[in-house]
Amino acid sequence: MIAFRLLVLVCLLYVGMLFLVAFFVERRAARSGIGWLRSPLVYTLSLSIYCTAWTFYGAVGYAARSGLEFATIYLGPTLVFIGWWWFLRKLVRIGKSQRVTSIADLISSRYGKSNLLGVIVTVLAVVSAMPYIALQLQSVALSFGAFADAAPKGWAIEGPASTAFWVAVGLAVFTVLFGTRNLDANEQHQGVVTAIAVEAVVKLVALLAVGVFVVWFVADGPADIIARVNASQIAAWRLQPGRWIGLTFLAGAAVVSLPRMFQVMVVENGHERQLATASWAFPLYLFAMSLFVVPIAVVGLEMMPKGSNPDLFVLSLPLMLHQNGLAMLVFLGGFSSATSMVIMAAIALSTMVSNHVVMPVWLHFVAPRATLSGDVRRVVLLSRRIAIGAILAMGYGYYRFTGGGEALAAIGLISFAGAAQVLPAMVGGMFWRGATRAGAASGLLIGFTLWLYTLFLPSFGDTGLLSPAVMTQGLFGLAWLRPHALFGVDGLDPLLHALFWSIALNTLAFCAVSLMTFPSPVERLQGAQFVNAFERGPGAQGWSRGLAEAEDLLVMSQRILGPDAAQAFFGAQARAQGVEGLLPETTPEFVDRLERLLSGSVGAATAHAMISQIAGGAAVSVEDLMAVANETAQMMEYSSQLEAKSEELTRTARQLREANAKLTQLSLQKDAFLGQISHELRTPMTSIRAFSQILMGGGLPEADAARFAGIIQDESIRLTRLLDDLLDLSVLENGQVTLNETEVSLRTLIDRALVAAASGGLTIEREAGAEAVTLHTDADRLSQVFINLVSNARKYCDAARPRLKIAVRQRGAQVEVDFIDNGTGIPKDSQALIFEKFARLTDQSRAGGAGLGLAICREIMANLGGTIAYLPGQGGAAFRVSLPRRIARVA
Amino acid sequence: MAMRRALFLARRSYRLRRMMDAARLLPILGFMLFLMPILWGPATTDVRPTAFDAVYLFLVWPALILAAFAIARALAPVMGAEGAEAEAAEAGGRDGAPR
Numbered sequence: 001m002i003a004f005r006l007l008v009l010v011c012l013l014y015v016g017m018l019f020l021v022a023f024f025v026e027r028r029a030a031r032s033g034i035g036w037l038r039s040p041l042v043y044t045l046s047l048s049i050y051c052t053a054w055t056f057y058g059a060v061g062y063a064a065r066s067g068l069e070f071a072t073i074y075l076g077p078t079l080v081f082i083g084w085w086w087f088l089r090k091l092v093r094i095g096k097s098q099r100v101t102s103i104a105d106l107i108s109s110r111y112g113k114s115n116l117l118g119v120i121v122t123v124l125a126v127v128s129a130m131p132y133i134a135l136q137l138q139s140v141a142l143s144f145g146a147f148a149d150a151a152p153k154g155w156a157i158e159g160p161a162s163t164a165f166w167v168a169v170g171l172a173v174f175t176v177l178f179g180t181r182n183l184d185a186n187e188q189h190q191g192v193v194t195a196i197a198v199e200a201v202v203k204l205v206a207l208l209a210v211g212v213f214v215v216w217f218v219a220d221g222p223a224d225i226i227a228r229v230n231a232s233q234i235a236a237w238r239l240q241p242g243r244w245i246g247l248t249f250l251a252g253a254a255v256v257s258l259p260r261m262f263q264v265m266v267v268e269n270g271h272e273r274q275l276a277t278a279s280w281a282f283p284l285y286l287f288a289m290s291l292f293v294v295p296i297a298v299v300g301l302e303m304m305p306k307g308s309n310p311d312l313f314v315l316s317l318p319l320m321l322h323q324n325g326l327a328m329l330v331f332l333g334g335f336s337s338a339t340s341m342v343i344m345a346a347i348a349l350s351t352m353v354s355n356h357v358v359m360p361v362w363l364h365f366v367a368p369r370a371t372l373s374g375d376v377r378r379v380v381l382l383s384r385r386i387a388i389g390a391i392l393a394m395g396y397g398y399y400r401f402t403g404g405g406e407a408l409a410a411i412g413l414i415s416f417a418g419a420a421q422v423l424p425a426m427v428g429g430m431f432w433r434g435a436t437r438a439g440a441a442s443g444l445l446i447g448f449t450l451w452l453y454t455l456f457l458p459s460f461g462d463t464g465l466l467s468p469a470v471m472t473q474g475l476f477g478l479a480w481l482r483p484h485a486l487f488g489v490d491g492l493d494p495l496l497h498a499l500f501w502s503i504a505l506n507t508l509a510f511c512a513v514s515l516m517t518f519p520s521p522v523e524r525l526q527g528a529q530f531v532n533a534f535e536r537g538p539g540a541q542g543w544s545r546g547l548a549e550a551e552d553l554l555v556m557s558q559r560i561l562g563p564d565a566a567q568a569f570f571g572a573q574a575r576a577q578g579v580e581g582l583l584p585e586t587t588p589e590f591v592d593r594l595e596r597l598l599s600g601s602v603g604a605a606t607a608h609a610m611i612s613q614i615a616g617g618a619a620v621s622v623e624d625l626m627a628v629a630n631e632t633a634q635m636m637e638y639s640s641q642l643e644a645k646s647e648e649l650t651r652t653a654r655q656l657r658e659a660n661a662k663l664t665q666l667s668l669q670k671d672a673f674l675g676q677i678s679h680e681l682r683t684p685m686t687s688i689r690a691f692s693q694i695l696m697g698g699g700l701p702e703a704d705a706a707r708f709a710g711i712i713q714d715e716s717i718r719l720t721r722l723l724d725d726l727l728d729l730s731v732l733e734n735g736q737v738t739l740n741e742t743e744v745s746l747r748t749l750i751d752r753a754l755v756a757a758a759s760g761g762l763t764i765e766r767e768a769g770a771e772a773v774t775l776h777t778d779a780d781r782l783s784q785v786f787i788n789l790v791s792n793a794r795k796y797c798d799a800a801r802p803r804l805k806i807a808v809r810q811r812g813a814q815v816e817v818d819f820i821d822n823g824t825g826i827p828k829d830s831q832a833l834i835f836e837k838f839a840r841l842t843d844q845s846r847a848g849g850a851g852l853g854l855a856i857c858r859e860i861m862a863n864l865g866g867t868i869a870y871l872p873g874q875g876g877a878a879f880r881v882s883l884p885r886r887i888a889r890v891a
Numbered sequence: 892m893a894m895r896r897a898l899f900l901a902r903r904s905y906r907l908r909r910m911m912d913a914a915r916l917l918p919i920l921g922f923m924l925f926l927m928p929i930l931w932g933p934a935t936t937d938v939r940p941t942a943f944d945a946v947y948l949f950l951v952w953p954a955l956i957l958a959a960f961a962i963a964r965a966l967a968p969v970m971g972a973e974g975a976e977a978e979a980a981e982a983g984g985r986d987g988a989p990r
Contacts, residue, residue, distance in 0.1 A: 068928070068944055075925050078952065082959040083918025085911060085966075229942040237941065241929045248925065276967060280959035287952050294945055 007147060007331070014332055015174060015339070021198055022191030029190045040277030045197035046264045047282045048204070050077060050255055051289050052132070052341035053139035056203055056334045058408030059290065061311030063297040067237025070409065072244060074290050076251030078283040084275055088265070090430055091256065092275055094533045095266035103262040103422060104352040107444075110429035110530050111437035112523035118356035120444050121422060125259045125352060126391060127452070128418025129345055131459065133395025134402065135411040136338035137164040139311070143334050146315045147327075161400060168396040171342045172389050179347035180384045189347065193268050196344060199336035204288060206333025209326060210314055211292020214299045218321070225295045232298045246496045250413070253420035260341065263348035311408050342392070350387035358383035402460055410495075414459050417499050421447035424507040428514070433527045435510070438517040443510030447502045454483045455498035553594060554583065569594070673837065676851075680722055684715035725852040729837070732859035737781075739863065741887060744779040746815065747771040750806060753786030762794055762821075763803040770808040773815055776886040781860045785868065788853045789819040789879050796877065797823035813884055818871060820878040831870045910965040917958055924951045 055073075062070035080087065100106045104125065108118035141164040179192060219225050229235060255261055269275065300313030308316060315334065318326040362379055402411075424447070425440035453475075475481040484494045486501050519527065557566035573593065574584035584590050691708040694700065700708070731737050750771060754764060775782070793804045799822045807818040826834060837855045854868075861868045866883025928944050 067941055068948065071948055075948075075952075078955065079918045079921050079925070082921055082955055083915070085914035086918065226942040226946070229945065235941040239928055239944075244929055245926070248922075273967070276963040279963050280956050283952070283956045283959065287949075287956060291949065 004144075004147070007144070010328065010332065011170075011335060014335065015170075018195040018198065018339075019174075019177070022195040024191075025194040026191040040274040040281070042194060042197045043264075043268075043270065043274040044278045044281040044285065045200040046193045046268065047261070047278055048200035048285050048289075049196055049260055049264060049340045049344050050258075050282075051200075051203065051286070051337060052412075053136050053334055053338040054132075054408050054412040055289055056207060056337040057139050057142070057311045057314055058135070058412060059293045060297045060300065060313045061309070062409040063234065063293050064301055064310035064313065065409075067234050068239070068294070069237065069243060069247065070293060071290055072247035073251045073409075073412075074286040076248040076253070077255040078286055079248070080252045080255050081279050081282050084279040087256070087427075087430075088275055088279075089272065090533055092266055092269050092272055094430065094530055095269065096272075097533060098529070101267060101355060102348055102352045103257065103259050103426070104356050106262070106266075107422065107425055107429065107440065108356065110526055111425075111435070111440050112520050112526055114437050114441075115356065115360055117425075117437060117440055117444070118352075120441060120448070122349075122352040122356045124418065124421060124444065124448050126349055126394070127448075127456070128415050128421075129259065129349055129391065130394045130398040130415075131402075131411045131418075131456070132415035133342055133345065133392060134399035135408050135415070136342050137167055137396060137399050138411070139334060139408060140164070140167045140338050142309065142312055143315055143331055146312050146319060147331070164396060164399055167338075168392045171339060171346075172392045174339065175343045175346040175388050175392075176385045179343060179350070179388065180381050189268060192343065192347065193264065196264070196340045199340040200285070202336045203333040204285065206329045206336075207289055207292065207314065210296060210318060210330055213323065213326060214292065214317065215295050218299050218303075218317075219295070225298065228298050228302065229294060232301055234294070234298055234301065240493075242492065242496055246499055247413070250416050250420055250499055253423045254416040257419045257422040257426060258345075258416075259348040259352065259419070260344040263344055263351075267348075342395075346388045346391050349391050350384040353387040353391075354380055354383040358387070411459075413495055414455050417455055417495065417502065418448075418451050420499070421451055421502060421506055424503070424510045428510055429527070430530055430533075432514075433524070433531045434514055434519075435527065436514045436517045436519040437523055439510045439512075439514030442513045443506045446509045447506030450486075450502040450505060451498060454486060454501060455494065458483050458494065553591075557594065676837070677726070681719065684719045684722075688712050688715045688719075722852075725856060729852055729856050729859060732856065732863060735863065737863055739778040739887070740780060741776060742779050743774055743776055744782075745771075746773040746775055746808060746817070749775075749779060749783050749786060750817075753783050753790050756783070757787045757790035757794060760794075761802060762790075762797070763801065765803065765805040767806075767808060770810075773808065773810065773885065775815065775883070777864055777883065778887070781864060782883070785857045785860050785881060786817075786819075788857050789881070792853065793819060793821040793823075793877065797821040799823050799876070810885075811882075813886070814866075814882050815885055816880055816882045818874075818878060818880045820871070820874045821876045823876045825872075825875075825877045826870060828872070831872065834870060835868075907966070907969065910962055913958075914962045914966065917955065917962065921951075921955045924955070927951075 059070045059073070062073075094100065095106065098106075098109050100109060104118045104121035107121045108114050111117050141161070144163045179189065215221060215225055219228060256265070296313055296317065297310065300310060300317055304310075304313065304316060304320065315327060315330050318324075318330060359380065362383075421444060424443050425435070428435040429440065470483065473482070475483075480487050482490075484490070484497060486497065489497060489501075492500065554566060554570050557569070570584060571581075573590055574581060577584045577590070579585060691712050695705060695708055695712075747768070750766070790804065793802070797804070801822075803822045805818070805820045807820065809816045809818075835854045835858045837852055857868050861881065861883065864883050865887050866881065868879060868881050871878035871880045925948075928947070931944070
């Protein structure tokens, strides 16, 4: 028989071995990197802390009581893991890119670094872990008890409670030594994780060994087992669809929301490839753990005496069959299952407690008063050690309070249901950008309250906190508030009832409040980062971008280093950056240096944590983002301003260029005009001067004198006419002309023009009927145009028998008068020029004018509201005058 | 030659996409398979064919694991690249919050 002392000794040796493994691994990791430790195998094995003593002992008991239903606890996680591409991959990616340290950190980070949510999740996690830890203690106590039963004499234990107490104390010490031995930022508890991987192998081997022993040595192989199954009382189990689906869901939810699972799965994850392997290897592990559960249960039910605890079949079967070695292995397997769970849970929970409860409180109340250097490192470690002790004490308290009588699986499920309350906030936060902090908080609180009321508190039984009256008649005597029949729903078993109401109302509150509330900017940014996790590379966050305010960092540093040292450092850094005063730019280099400085005083991990977590650290990434967004917005605004300005400049420059070109052109025109004018004035002046000189010389025959005087007069008339024309043009061009409007017949006007223009040599063709149009216009000005056109025809028409056709047409309110002669017309390239001043196509002797006629015509027509244009293609020179029948009054 | 190469690559990434689809569909298939026992056993009789249920479950289960294994293997190239990124990012500076 195995003596109690031997059992204790084996336990201690085993723990010592684990400690050595952890120690060795951490040494190796520190010296030569972590290479093989990052292998997917270690990761997968560490995930096996899902299989606790509940699996190791409880699954068989569960199978003995409820048949195959035990498998749902492993089918749920199997589905979650083979569906890793949906959920786990994103969870791990988010965990890495946001540097999440716990599930409370995840929730708090997602909803705008809300410390409130961190606290809620922490409390929820701690409370829901209590039954689970109690379960481990109970299982170890039971396993000690099994040995005692097998060998009643020589055992010096007082009872399971005392065993549980000492186990709790031992585990607390063990976890403190293991989990809070160091606080180095670069070690992801590698030692612990490796030790847990070793434990995973031990428990798997132990369970498989028992299974093989039972199937092939006790029974006659698989066929025999199948026969025994159908014959046993297990075959009487009934599959309850509700429980089957509900438990599968619950287990799947628990595997992602249990704090310890989150710790090993997300926080301790090295890279995503580990997850790819775990996607099939972890289900395989679960499968292997479950494979022999039914055979062991069946054989146990057959062979063990009536009334023996089925939770202990794994251990009591080998003991009964005197397989002491196997029993010892099983004992160690069970011990491994319990210890690994407790260690990891305690580490995860104490991290949450210290990061989300103790440190904020300490920094808020204690640190401000500690003006000189306060040892944050000690505070963190101490708070964790105390938290570990407290968590185990609570677990033990739960165990004592509930009397340790329940089946292991029933206790575990209570825990699962509590942990699963995080699920809506977690999944919603990862896939729905509209999820808000208020929504998450209300969902969590409602779920937590309902879970407490319908499952956790009733689990204490008669000794518990809810009186039997409340249980049967409901709170305040309200029947619809009975804990096991909320709102009158009493058809479900308590677990399913609690699960249904808590998760349903949790989700409902989460969604409804999220829809109604408005998230803060930080929340929205974090939400976008979580939901769009795959649009960023993994691990992109760091000190690499802008940071928290320098002032905040200074305040924080003063708390740790003391004002003088902190100010000296900040001042020096500011000077090095060329900035006046105490606040340097928060460049990545500066923050790195600050972190190193802090780590010299309080340790690297704490320094990093101080900057990253406490000083708004997780918030750093967001504030940073907001700053970046701000900067970008400012840059964009600035650049758009610049763009607008440059556009304006371009526009102005173009206008200036155009104006300049116009001015140059005008200047040229003016020069040309002046040149023309001088030329036009000089020609008659020259002849006048020459002939007057001759006349002054005297002695001329009378006839010559008269002729010369005639020439002088002609030239002066021409000069006068030129000046009149110029004046006329100037008046017309400036629009200063006053129109003398009258009713006049077009025919009269044409008649007058023909007479005035002395159209003697021309044959005139007219359409008498068409000319019967009465115009309301300035008759004198219009006839001036007509005279000009007729005289032009007279002067320039080079046909042998010159002919002028005057055609009148009416187009609506417009009248068109065409003057078409039968000459050669005007060459095409000159057509554009003829209306310009001094434009004369032939030598001036023929014209006898200054070349202003058509220019004046154009100006007159413009003043009369009409136009004059050259009409090409009429077999000679043709001009069309078009004007309104009634002149429009312009202003 | 270039054409064939491009074709090969497109085909490969197409396969990869479909493998991701498979990875997404697998848990749904698994869920349905795990629900099958509900459909079989209307609890009219007291005795279920428990051994049959057990054998069924313990056959479907490894089949799913095998499928997950094949999918994870096929998706390994993608993960490899991402893993390398993650490692590179890690080399830059580990997360150091105390836990």
